[in-house]
Amino acid sequence: MPDSIKSQEQKHLDKVVQKIQTAEEEAKQRIDVAETDEAGIRKNFVNDLRIKTDSYEGLLETALSVRQQQQLLAERQNSWQHATTELSTLKRLEQKAYFARIDFQEGPKSKVETIYIGLGSFSDTPDHFLIYDWRAPISSIYYDGELGNVSYQTPDGEQTVDVKLKRQFQIEDGTIVTLYDTDQTVTDQMLLSALSEHSDTKMKSIVTTIQKEQNQIIRDTKSDLLFVQGAAGSGKTAAILQRVAFLLYRYRGHLNAGQVMLFSPNQLFNDYIDQVLPELGEHNMVQMTYYQYAGRRLPKIDVETLAQRFDESNTPAQKAINQLKGSLNFFDAVTDYADHLESADMVFRNIKFKGDVFIPKEKIQEIYYGFNRNYHLGNRLQATKEALIRILNRRISSEMKTKWVEDTIQDLSKEELDSLYGDDPREFDSAEKETQFLSRKVVMKAFDPIRKAIVRARFLSINNQYVHMLRDMPNRVDLKRAGISVADWNASVEESIDKLKDHRMQLVDTTPYLYLYDKMTGKGGERDMRYVFMDEIQDYNAFQLAFLKFSFPRARFTMLGDLNQAIFTKENSRTLLQELSTMFDPDKTRVVQLTQSYRSTQQVTDFTKHILKNGEAVTAFAREGELPTVTVAADETAGIQQVIAQLKQNDEEQETTAIIGKDLADCRDLTEKLKAAGVAVTLIQSENQRLAPGTIVVPSFLAKGLEFDAVIVWQASKSRYAAEDERQLLYTICSRAMHRLTVIGIDELSPLLSDVPESEFELV
Numbered sequence: 001m002p003d004s005i006k007s008q009e010q011k012h013l014d015k016v017v018q019k020i021q022t023a024e025e026e027a028k029q030r031i032d033v034a035e036t037d038e039a040g041i042r043k044n045f046v047n048d049l050r051i052k053t054d055s056y057e058g059l060l061e062t063a064l065s066v067r068q069q070q071q072l073l074a075e076r077q078n079s080w081q082h083a084t085t086e087l088s089t090l091k092r093l094e095q096k097a098y099f100a101r102i103d104f105q106e107g108p109k110s111k112v113e114t115i116y117i118g119l120g121s122f123s124d125t126p127d128h129f130l131i132y133d134w135r136a137p138i139s140s141i142y143y144d145g146e147l148g149n150v151s152y153q154t155p156d157g158e159q160t161v162d163v164k165l166k167r168q169f170q171i172e173d174g175t176i177v178t179l180y181d182t183d184q185t186v187t188d189q190m191l192l193s194a195l196s197e198h199s200d201t202k203m204k205s206i207v208t209t210i211q212k213e214q215n216q217i218i219r220d221t222k223s224d225l226l227f228v229q230g231a232a233g234s235g236k237t238a239a240i241l242q243r244v245a246f247l248l249y250r251y252r253g254h255l256n257a258g259q260v261m262l263f264s265p266n267q268l269f270n271d272y273i274d275q276v277l278p279e280l281g282e283h284n285m286v287q288m289t290y291y292q293y294a295g296r297r298l299p300k301i302d303v304e305t306l307a308q309r310f311d312e313s314n315t316p317a318q319k320a321i322n323q324l325k326g327s328l329n330f331f332d333a334v335t336d337y338a339d340h341l342e343s344a345d346m347v348f349r350n351i352k353f354k355g356d357v358f359i360p361k362e363k364i365q366e367i368y369y370g371f372n373r374n375y376h377l378g379n380r381l382q383a384t385k386e387a388l389i390r391i392l393n394r395r396i397s398s399e400m401k402t403k404w405v406e407d408t409i410q411d412l413s414k415e416e417l418d419s420l421y422g423d424d425p426r427e428f429d430s431a432e433k434e435t436q437f438l439s440r441k442v443v444m445k446a447f448d449p450i451r452k453a454i455v456r457a458r459f460l461s462i463n464n465q466y467v468h469m470l471r472d473m474p475n476r477v478d479l480k481r482a483g484i485s486v487a488d489w490n491a492s493v494e495e496s497i498d499k500l501k502d503h504r505m506q507l508v509d510t511t512p513y514l515y516l517y518d519k520m521t522g523k524g525g526e527r528d529m530r531y532v533f534m535d536e537i538q539d540y541n542a543f544q545l546a547f548l549k550f551s552f553p554r555a556r557f558t559m560l561g562d563l564n565q566a567i568f569t570k571e572n573s574r575t576l577l578q579e580l581s582t583m584f585d586p587d588k589t590r591v592v593q594l595t596q597s598y599r600s601t602q603q604v605t606d607f608t609k610h611i612l613k614n615g616e617a618v619t620a621f622a623r624e625g626e627l628p629t630v631t632v633a634a635d636e637t638a639g640i641q642q643v644i645a646q647l648k649q650n651d652e653e654q655e656t657t658a659i660i661g662k663d664l665a666d667c668r669d670l671t672e673k674l675k676a677a678g679v680a681v682t683l684i685q686s687e688n689q690r691l692a693p694g695t696i697v698v699p700s701f702l703a704k705g706l707e708f709d710a711v712i713v714w715q716a717s718k719s720r721y722a723a724e725d726e727r728q729l730l731y732t733i734c735s736r737a738m739h740r741l742t743v744i745g746i747d748e749l750s751p752l753l754s755d756v757p758e759s760e761f762e763l764v
Ligand SMILES: Nc1ncnc2c1ncn2[C@@H]1O[C@H](COP(=O)(O)OP(=O)(O)OP(=O)(O)O)[C@@H](O)[C@H]1O
Pocket: 191, 194, 195, 204, 206, 209, 210, 211, 214, 230, 231, 232, 233, 234, 235, 236, 237, 238, 239, 562, 565, 598, 599, 704, 705, 706, 707, 735
């Protein structure tokens, strides 16, 4: 690139930066004005306000004046907010005004236009944009195409332009460090340098180097279901975060971050990605793991944790049962069962008062089933509650005459009396009237828990109902076809009952349980949620997906996953896809496949992909690195020595390392031994822990979605990874490495690695 171009661009940049600085000054002034005005209004508010309460007109005048002041304040606050947001965008732009320039022509005769693209828009006059936001429709041409004709979507339809120049900049503190012109033949220099950087405990935005396929995901506005199958490291997570930023921009004013939700694989991952949106000047969306989502609604039940689920070793019968409980078939069966409750079989509980039955369950049942067929579960329950409240109100008078009420009144202390009288006048015509007043108050207070129990539908029993449903299931699903004997099913029901008694539940039961509860109580889901994102979809089951669709009826779904990394559902993940396809309108479903892996060097990607058999396609990105190393240590002590030596080298070369063991027990053991040898490491034991800088030791099931400069696979031995269904797990672990992969087996290496050609690793 000739220096003259660089200096011309620098001149242009200087001009833009100068205008940004002017705009910053203006924004600051507006902030000052708003602050002074606000202080003034508040001060005058007190001085000016004359409270006139002697006449109706006076009251009205006072109210109007308060309202007027409030409006003035709100306006100032609005303009303060606006200017503050603008100032923070300007400050970011001042450092790095833009990262790309595009020259294009709208038609053969039109003149060539130049635009610059950055993290936010900036214009010096309303129609003169010096910088375009990367999310603006026109900016799409930077990501979507090379030179020549490129189309992009505008709110008015598709537009095609002839791109003449595509230039990328690296700018630091207002100075152009480098710039490249790109065309088809040149590898993307910016991407290469972005990918060669060291890992961090926080993910960064990829706005400057979004790739064409990723751009399709980011800018999709049509699909009800956008499904992305993407190889490990293909930027699925990166793409959804930029997609959230895009949607918040595209639907500004109609969509806020609270209406966007991301289900992520674990809390560590939430922690890892939580800076990306703020970096882009947006608020974070609602972020939760499915476990947290379900657990939040089941505060009294201990839901099985990830670690417990990972350690579970199920018999073939249990596996078949879990598979059935996670299927769409089962979802339909629960729906049927719930519909059937409209006419029979709802389980009721007595409403009790002071240990005695107050309204018997038979009575409740009579009321509940007394409404006509037009009543569905939701309004039937509502009508029942209303009827029960009426019964309760009628019982007040008779209860007032009982002995306990009289006794209670006798024993009331002065404070208790005062609180019963409240603000009511204490003048009564007779002592009898006064007793009556107090009796009513005493009874109403005592009935309060009953009132609450009715309002909260405590006369229903979700636990009993769930058990009833499980017992009834053999009538609704074809157990034989699912490969389950009646005896095995019944045994599993008993097991669920035992767990429930102990306030525990397997994850596979939580969703049918919640779904049944929502159906019983007529909940229609959260209608306000507009976009739901689900990462690592391969570890969900179809029931969960159907339930989320039911729970967020107005949301559009973006689901991302990698069938190669199904560490919990294993081979079942393939049936998930089929089931998913029946849940959404095919015309509104879009499937995108990402095969290029950006995370790892070519050498690491080539190695890891040979772990898979019949896996989804993975292509390495041409970034060179060293060959992975494989060691088979004679015993554990030798293995640990190898870990220590490797850590030393990684530290010297400033490569952040994660040592990934299979389960928690292995990781604990290794951590202790490393610490005893004087090596500083942090053990990550649960998904609720924070990611720590420095070397970490982490069990496989918590490493999902994360990445590290260097990975040491601890105990890649036959004793740990031998079963065919552990291939995906081993693949997931190895694919966390960005630059360096060290595989250490003890005694005998895992046979799952035997297909990796010798030329793809170094034996040490
Ligand atoms: N277009 C891009 N520009 C720069 N970096 C990118 C790009 N796409 C992906 N990356 C980087 O590649 C790495 C992997 O991306 P990400 O974690 O989003 O992949 P993933 O598909 O979710 O992977 P996995 O399924 O293995 O968790 C990240 O460091 C991300 O920043």
